Amino acid sequence: MMSKPNPTDRKYTKEHEWAKNNGDGTITMGITDHAQELLTDIVFVELPAIGKRVRQMEPVAVVESVKSVSDVYSPVSGEVVAVNSILEEHPELVNQDAFGEGWMVKLTMEDPLELNNLMDASGYEEMIKEVKH
Amino acid sequence: MKKTQLFDRHLELGAKVIDFGGWAMPVQYTNVIEEHQATRTKAGLFDTCHMGEIEVKGPQAFELLQWVSSRNLAEQAIGQMKLSVITNEGGGIIDDVTIYRLGEEHYMIVTNAGTREKDYSWIERQRKERGLNGVQVTDISNETGKLDLQGPLAQSILQNLASDDLTPLQYYHAVHARIADVPVLISRSGYTGENGFEIYVESKMVGTLWDSLLETGAGSGLKPAGLGARDTLRLEAGMMLYGNDIDETITPLEVVYGWITDLEKEFVGSDALRRLKQAGITRKIVGFVMEERGIARHGYKVFKENKEIGEVTSGTFTPTLQKAVGFAFVPTSYSEQGTEIFIQIRDHFSRARVEKLPFYRRKK
Numbered sequence: 122m123m124s125k126p127n128p129t130d131r132k133y134t135k136e137h138e139w140a141k142n143n144g145d146g147t148i149t150m151g152i153t154d155h156a157q158e159l160l161t162d163i164v165f166v167e168l169p170a171i172g173k174r175v176r177q178m179e180p181v182a183v184v185e186s187v188k189s190v191s192d193v194y195s196p197v198s199g200e201v202v203a204v205n206s207i208l209e210e211h212p213e214l215v216n217q218d219a220f221g222e223g224w225m226v227k228l229t230m231e232d233p234l235e236l237n238n239l240m241d242a243s244g245y246e247e248m249i250k251e252v253k254h
Numbered sequence: 255m256k257k258t259q260l261f262d263r264h265l266e267l268g269a270k271v272i273d274f275g276g277w278a279m280p281v282q283y284t285n286v287i288e289e290h291q292a293t294r295t296k297a298g299l300f301d302t303c304h305m306g307e308i309e310v311k312g313p314q315a316f317e318l319l320q321w322v323s324s325r326n327l328a329e330q331a332i333g334q335m336k337l338s339v340i341t342n343e344g345g346g347i348i349d350d351v352t353i354y355r356l357g358e359e360h361y362m363i364v365t366n367a368g369t370r371e372k373d374y375s376w377i378e379r380q381r382k383e384r385g386l387n388g389v390q391v392t393d394i395s396n397e398t399g400k401l402d403l404q405g406p407l408a409q410s411i412l413q414n415l416a417s418d419d420l421t422p423l424q425y426y427h428a429v430h431a432r433i434a435d436v437p438v439l440i441s442r443s444g445y446t447g448e449n450g451f452e453i454y455v456e457s458k459m460v461g462t463l464w465d466s467l468l469e470t471g472a473g474s475g476l477k478p479a480g481l482g483a484r485d486t487l488r489l490e491a492g493m494m495l496y497g498n499d500i501d502e503t504i505t506p507l508e509v510v511y512g513w514i515t516d517l518e519k520e521f522v523g524s525d526a527l528r529r530l531k532q533a534g535i536t537r538k539i540v541g542f543v544m545e546e547r548g549i550a551r552h553g554y555k556v557f558k559e560n561k562e563i564g565e566v567t568s569g570t571f572t573p574t575l576q577k578a579v580g581f582a583f584v585p586t587s588y589s590e591q592g593t594e595i596f597i598q599i600r601d602h603f604s605r606a607r608v609e610k611l612p613f614y615r616r617k618k
Contacts, residue, residue, distance in 0.1 A: 165547075165549050165578075187486060
């Protein structure tokens with residue numbers, strides 16, 4: 122299976138999350154297409170409450186496949202301002218469109234400089250390749 | 255990790271491989287839901303070579319098996335198989351097995367993958383302690399390959415390659431035949447809740463058999479299916495998984511094996527089990543269906559009126575029912591169908607309801 126290309130308009134974590142800077146002090150985040158491929162069969166997404174505060178790389182959501190339970194980590198420190206509640210009824214959207222309709226959480230950024238700790242698309246691709254070999 | 259004869263074939267099919275009781279086994283080829291649905295609606299082919307086979311042969315074979323097995327085997331006909339439990343002196347479950355009677359003084363015990371060595375030593379020990387010299391116990395797992403072909407189209411697929419008419423083969427009975435010219439032992443049985451077959455073959459021929467079945471079945475929608483689908487299928491069918499739901503700390507009377515535990519006969523653990531029954535069974539395994547969001551998993555705690563009352567042993571989201579279901583141990587007083595219980599999922603409690611097993615029963 123071939124993953125979809127990783128969009129260059131966003132940043133990536135080692136734990137396979139993406140974060141897109143919305144330019145208004147918030148980011149939108151989700152898991153990568155590579156991550157959904159590894160998980161397969163996503164049957165449940167647990168989203169945080171609006172207003173929840175998290176530190177960078179703390180768990181912010183949970184995805185479950187038929188077989189496994191995985192934490193989703195927040196790419197930045199901040200406060201949850203929106204969640205994609207369609208995923209509660211349609212978790213399969215994460216499989217179908219991880220970078221688009223499968224987005225999970227929107228957060229305010231406490232410190233936009235934290236984005237510099239993340240990888241760009243090519244760095245993320247390098248990392249996946251190394252893991253595969 | 256140990257590998258079955260089919261390991262390279264699994265890799266070629268793109269399987270994701272996991273460690274299952276020391277075996278490198280395919281958990282899925284494409285995805286669990288697809289393989290589950292294929293088995294429910296068409297057919298699935300499972301590599302079950304990792305399971306153990308122990309041959310018990312000789313004039314005292316029956317006597318030995320009657321002693322190690324919770325089930326009364328007195329009425330077992332040649333060609334018939336029986337689900338049974340092997341218990342220790344305390345009545346704890348050493349393994350759940352099937353026992354095939356292949357001849358007058360010839361039986362085969364089929365064990366779980368992780369329990370094979372333990373079962374063999376246990377049976378040998380019982381044989382020696384009882385002074386049963388007229389019986390040989392042999393671990394034939396290495397020479398024995400096994401495939402499970404399961405699903406509504408399993409019979410028509412197998413029939414294409416079979417030397418004999420499979421129609422007369424009854425549920426939980428076995429017959430020697432040739433499939434694609436390979437000599438096999440076939441039983442109508444399985445671990446999915448579907449009609450289907452367990453096929454035993456000389457280990458070095460299992461690859462040939464696997465290839466022939468996949469080729470013949472492809473047009474009917476047969477798919478290779480991994481341990482992921484095997485788990486969701488057996489869960490829907492209300493079947494126990496050794497090491498997950500049951501182990502040596504649990505007795506057959508507390509799970510779904512009361513009916514195959516004959517307390518009228520003498521076997522290892524029968525005294526302890528009679529005492530337990532006399533004193534009253536205090537906990538039971540039950541099925542439950544989640545009524546609020548969340549998927550219960552192995553090890554999650556069960557609550558009632560803010561008190562912890564038990565633990566989930568198996569839980570998943572089932573593809574056929576499209577619900578989160580599971581098994582849990584609860585006090586007998588909360589084991590009635592319809593009882594409301596709560597499962598702790600991370601930081602919250604989700605409502606569930608005790609449900610009769612199995613969750614899924616095929617239409618006949």
